Amino acid sequence: MIGNSAIRKEGRAKVLGRSRYTDDKTFRCVLHGATVRSDVPHGILKAIRFGEGIPWKEFTIVTAQDIPGENIVAAIVPDQPFLVPVGGEIHHAEEPVLLLAHPDKYLLEKARRAISLDVEELPATLDVASSDRVFKEINILHGDVDSIWAQAAHVVEADYRTEAQEHLYIEPNGMLAIVAHGDHQDQVTVCGSLQCPYYVHKALVHLFNLPGDKVRIIQMDTGGAFGGKEDYPSLIAGHAALLAWKAGKPVKLIYDREEDMAATTKRHPSRTHVKAAFDANGLLLGLDVDFTLDAGAYATLSSVVLSRGAIHAGGVYRCPNTRIHARAMATNTPPSGAFRGFGAPQSLFALERHMDVCAAKLGLDPAELRRRNFLKLGDTTATGQLLKEDVDLAGLMDRTLADIGYTEKRKLFAAANETDTPIKRGVGFSVFMHGCGFTGSGESYLASVAGVEGLADGRVAVLAASTEIGQGKDTVFSQIAAQALKIPMDMVEVAQPDTKVVPDSGPTVASRSTMVVGHLVEDAAYAFKQALIQQGFLTEPYAPEVFREAVKRSHARLGSMKCYAQYHNPPHIVWDDKTYQGDAYPTFSWACYAAEVAVDTVTYEVKVEDFVANQEVGRVINPVLAAGQIEGGVAQGIGWALWENVEWKHGRMANNQMTNYIIPTSMDLPRIRVGFLENPHPAGPSGAKGLGELPMDGPAPATLNALQNALGPLRLDEVPMTPERLMDRMEVARG
Amino acid sequence: MVVFNAGRSPFDRFLDLSRLSELQGIEEDATHVSFGALTTFRDMEDCPAVHRHLPNLVKSARATGALAIQNRGTLGGNIANASPAADTPPSLLAYGAELELVSSRGRRRVAYEGFHRGYKQMDLAPDELVARILVPKPQGLGFHFFRKVGTRQAQAISKVCLAAYARIEAGVVAEFRVGLGSVAPVPARARHAEAIIQGAALRALPVEAACTELLKDISPIDDIRSTAQYRARVAQNVLRQMLGELAAV
Numbered sequence: 001m002i003g004n005s006a007i008r009k010e011g012r013a014k015v016l017g018r019s020r021y022t023d024d025k026t027f028r029c030v031l032h033g034a035t036v037r038s039d040v041p042h043g044i045l046k047a048i049r050f051g052e053g054i055p056w057k058e059f060t061i062v063t064a065q066d067i068p069g070e071n072i073v074a075a076i077v078p079d080q081p082f083l084v085p086v087g088g089e090i091h092h093a094e095e096p097v098l099l100l101a102h103p104d105k106y107l108l109e110k111a112r113r114a115i116s117l118d119v120e121e122l123p124a125t126l127d128v129a130s131s132d133r134v135f136k137e138i139n140i141l142h143g144d145v146d147s148i149w150a151q152a153a154h155v156v157e158a159d160y161r162t163e164a165q166e167h168l169y170i171e172p173n174g175m176l177a178i179v180a181h182g183d184h185q186d187q188v189t190v191c192g193s194l195q196c197p198y199y200v201h202k203a204l205v206h207l208f209n210l211p212g213d214k215v216r217i218i219q220m221d222t223g224g225a226f227g228g229k230e231d232y233p234s235l236i237a238g239h240a241a242l243l244a245w246k247a248g249k250p251v252k253l254i255y256d257r258e259e260d261m262a263a264t265t266k267r268h269p270s271r272t273h274v275k276a277a278f279d280a281n282g283l284l285l286g287l288d289v290d291f292t293l294d295a296g297a298y299a300t301l302s303s304v305v306l307s308r309g310a311i312h313a314g315g316v317y318r319c320p321n322t323r324i325h326a327r328a329m330a331t332n333t334p335p336s337g338a339f340r341g342f343g344a345p346q347s348l349f350a351l352e353r354h355m356d357v358c359a360a361k362l363g364l365d366p367a368e369l370r371r372r373n374f375l376k377l378g379d380t381t382a383t384g385q386l387l388k389e390d391v392d393l394a395g396l397m398d399r400t401l402a403d404i405g406y407t408e409k410r411k412l413f414a415a416a417n418e419t420d421t422p423i424k425r426g427v428g429f430s431v432f433m434h435g436c437g438f439t440g441s442g443e444s445y446l447a448s449v450a451g452v453e454g455l456a457d458g459r460v461a462v463l464a465a466s467t468e469i470g471q472g473k474d475t476v477f478s479q480i481a482a483q484a485l486k487i488p489m490d491m492v493e494v495a496q497p498d499t500k501v502v503p504d505s506g507p508t509v510a511s512r513s514t515m516v517v518g519h520l521v522e523d524a525a526y527a528f529k530q531a532l533i534q535q536g537f538l539t540e541p542y543a544p545e546v547f548r549e550a551v552k553r554s555h556a557r558l559g560s561m562k563c564y565a566q567y568h569n570p571p572h573i574v575w576d577d578k579t580y581q582g583d584a585y586p587t588f589s590w591a592c593y594a595a596e597v598a599v600d601t602v603t604y605e606v607k608v609e610d611f612v613a614n615q616e617v618g619r620v621i622n623p624v625l626a627a628g629q630i631e632g633g634v635a636q637g638i639g640w641a642l643w644e645n646v647e648w649k650h651g652r653m654a655n656n657q658m659t660n661y662i663i664p665t666s667m668d669l670p671r672i673r674v675g676f677l678e679n680p681h682p683a684g685p686s687g688a689k690g691l692g693e694l695p696m697d698g699p700a701p702a703t704l705n706a707l708q709n710a711l712g713p714l715r716l717d718e719v720p721m722t723p724e725r726l727m728d729r730m731e732v733a734r735g
Numbered sequence: 736m737v738v739f740n741a742g743r744s745p746f747d748r749f750l751d752l753s754r755l756s757e758l759q760g761i762e763e764d765a766t767h768v769s770f771g772a773l774t775t776f777r778d779m780e781d782c783p784a785v786h787r788h789l790p791n792l793v794k795s796a797r798a799t800g801a802l803a804i805q806n807r808g809t810l811g812g813n814i815a816n817a818s819p820a821a822d823t824p825p826s827l828l829a830y831g832a833e834l835e836l837v838s839s840r841g842r843r844r845v846a847y848e849g850f851h852r853g854y855k856q857m858d859l860a861p862d863e864l865v866a867r868i869l870v871p872k873p874q875g876l877g878f879h880f881f882r883k884v885g886t887r888q889a890q891a892i893s894k895v896c897l898a899a900y901a902r903i904e905a906g907v908v909a910e911f912r913v914g915l916g917s918v919a920p921v922p923a924r925a926r927h928a929e930a931i932i933q934g935a936a937l938r939a940l941p942v943e944a945a946c947t948e949l950l951k952d953i954s955p956i957d958d959i960r961s962t963a964q965y966r967a968r969v970a971q972n973v974l975r976q977m978l979g980e981l982a983a984v
Binding site: 109601602643660665722727 | 737742884886887888889890891892894895959960961962964965968969972973975976
């Protein structure tokens with residue numbers, strides 16, 4: 001079961017068009033909702049004006065003063081309102097101010113445009129470099145980096161930056177809310193496109209000031225998320241529920257693509273300064289990293305994005321003296337949020353580009369410089385985490401370089417690039433890791449729960465809040481439970497995430513679903529089997545049909561039997577939030593990615609012509625699904641590296657259409673050659689580690705390192721390296 | 736449609752012309768290939784006469800939008816939408832196309848060059864329709880070149896688009912036209928650059944002079960898709976590439 005490419009359970013309904021997304025669910029009396037937003041990046045809301053020619057009496061209108069509970073989105077820091085009240089401060093240009101609902105979508109849109117806001121504008125901070133407001137600051141100290149500079153043979157420093165990236169999941173955000181008015185308390189139900197049912201649940205409990213059992217969140221089939229449906233859905237769910245509560249009718253609030261792209265979160269833009277010291281043999285003596293994230297207008301998840309970015313800033317290298325200073329700064333742009341990789345792609349881009357820059361300065365091949373400095377079993381990372389697994393980074397790198405033909409191609413391209421061909425080719429790579437699960441004490445704080453339940457027909461159901469967002473979670477959980485129970489996969493059902501039915505297994509983020517929640521599913525399945533045995537329904541060994549009969553009998557006798565497992569921090573994992581020292585993650589996944597690029601010097605367009613993605617992710621549970629995750633992440637990473645550019649105008653995204661925000665098509669990508677090296681790890685079920693975010697970390701530095709190889713000395717310090725930016729760099733280099 | 740879908744269209748009433756047979760069909764005679772305004776991009780891609788005589792137009796059609804759009808979108812629509820970023824106008828300019836305009840007052844025939852008078856402004860009265868597009872068949876030894884620069888390999892809107900046609904007679908450029916997209920408020924002819932090349936011997940094309948003159952033919956801007964500087968430089972680079980290929984004929 002584990003290790004087989006079982007056919008994806010979620011696939012059939014999608015292929016047949018039977019999947020039910022939020023907008024597919026409807027009622028005759030449903031109202032459509034719309035959001036009126038501020039259109040200035042910073043100011044004080046003075047008044048809301050309702051224009052002429054609209055039958056306002058027909059509309060359900062919600063402002064901040066209607067809110068029954070707290071007007072704050074419950075999150076890490078309680079700073080973001082659901083709606084800006086009159087007299088309140090507007091912090092960014094897409095901030096919700098007022099909500100409207102009406103049965104007629106078209107009249108609704110007309111009404112939205114008929115509302116104007118009186119705003120006293122205040123000076124806006126749109127550039128992170130000019131911000132002086134800090135949301136979070138982290139210092140990681142290891143050794144004494146300042147003592148090193150004088151004695152080092154080489155000191156190399158440079159600046160790097162990465163820009164915002166839009167998730168562009170296929171299905172835009174949307175929610176459907178129903179509020180039943182009770183004698184004592186209301187019952188709020190929201191169905192929607194989301195990643196983390198219990199985040200939304202918590203937000204609505206505070207918004208309506210209701211006990212937990214009066215709020216129910218159900219995940220509908222969801223068309224992709226990538227982190228973009230981690231925190232923002234709490235806001236949309238709140239808005240839909242407020243309208244439904246006031247109207248007394250179901251309300252659907254579905255964003256169209258333009259609103260979704262402009263208003264919802266994006267990847268944090270970053271600025272990184274890296275200073276590295278080496279001895280005469282190319283051994284890393286010191287690393288000083290200054291890492292800044294543009295958090296946007298509210299704190300949202302920025303503190304934890306920053307944390308992951310900071311911890312990954314030292315990369316896969318042994319370094320006796322490290323200082324990482326990281327800050328998340330406020331600006332008057334829409335809040336940045338979670339996006340696959342969660343800060344690590346930003347800091348790893350800087351470091352892995354810098355390693356190539358350093359190699360050139362030291363006169364070494366980039367592979368040789370890395371080889372001399374790789375972390376090994378028994379080494380410690382920048383946070384003082386002792387590596388207890390036998391990680392073979394040199395082996396991973398050598399295999400990747402052999403797969404792409406690194407040595408031969410470097411020679412071949414160097415000769416060809418000397419001729420007057422307009423196409424210049426190069427090959428480059430990156431070596432990196434991704435921490436699996438929540439950072440630091442996150443998992444023990446969450447204390448997630450998952451369960452297994454016996455059904456009347458003899459099958460079992462997996463109970464977990466983990467959401468299927470395209471990764472194949474239902475399939476993987478079924479494989480894990482089936483393996484533990486020694487039954488075929490079709491005897492396992494995975495319950496729809498519904499807070500009334502499933503326990504809080506934590507959010508579907510951080511490459512944790514398979515490793516952390518999957519492990520709980522495995523434990524719960526073992527407990528369920530043990531319970532059947534102890535109650536006398538089952539004896540081992542057994543055939544699947546015997547198991548089915550045992551579950552049926554237990555159900556007939558005792559009713560529904562459920563077994564739960566809860567996460568407990570293993571005692572050997574120790575983390576100190578104050579000093580940022582200790583085991584930052586239970587384990588890491590490791591990878592080396594290589595890219596071959598062709599640059600057209602007529603148009604400055606870059607084509608990635610070959611790509612090799614090799615990784616060590618523990619035991620692979622479903623090779624086809626795992627390879628799909630890697631291919632998708634690489635595509636997203638190449639898009640970020642070369643094309644995906646958010647054009648900001650007065651603090652708003654100006655190119656908020658798929659025509660003008662360029663993501664790659666199948667014609668823009670090479671065949672992605674995916675390889676897995678398996679080294680089972682005890683942190684996950686059957687030895688599996690996390691892999692969902694890993695492929696986002698490597699493509700950008702690998703691609704730009706390949707560009708460097710193709711074009712020679714050039715300031716390749718930024719992603720996306722659009723044709724316009726590449727032209728600027730090439731013209732500057734030409735003088 | 737894009738503007739309508741985004742709720743930004745000032746119009747909410749439309750007239751469907753799609754079944755008017757007099758606006759359909761590709762016809763070929765001794766001197767011209769002519770297209771009904773409702774000729775789809777797909778029709779052009781599928782027509783042997785267009786492949787044989789006007790290969791740039793096939794490339795333009797293939798470079799436009801997605802397959803679904805190529806099946807529905809029309810040549811007449813591409814002209815009357817008057818986007819400077821459309822991909823068929825540069826080819827039509829390079830081939831010296833003419834338009835037949837009709838109204839209840841009658842028909843008139845105008846050169847396509849000059850039809851676009853300013854951003855989204857056309858030599859088209861409110862009661863007039865673009866009925867047909869007439870393209871003279873290139874005669875003699877011809878050189879055809881089309882290149883779209885859209886950053887993405889498919890489903891892209893042009894940042895620069897350049898189409899060229901040259902007739903070669905006894906080693907000399909006897910006829911030469913260049914059409915450009917996305918580098919001016921309207922689809923543009925490169926009159927200045929053409930003048931440098933017209934009459935020049937293939938062996939001694941004044942390539943750099945033409946590239947310099949090209950800047951007088953274009954007035955690119957910064958917008959959400961690209962920068963003026965990029966558009967100008969890439970237009971020059973593509974012209975240089977095209978002239979290099981012409982010299983090698």
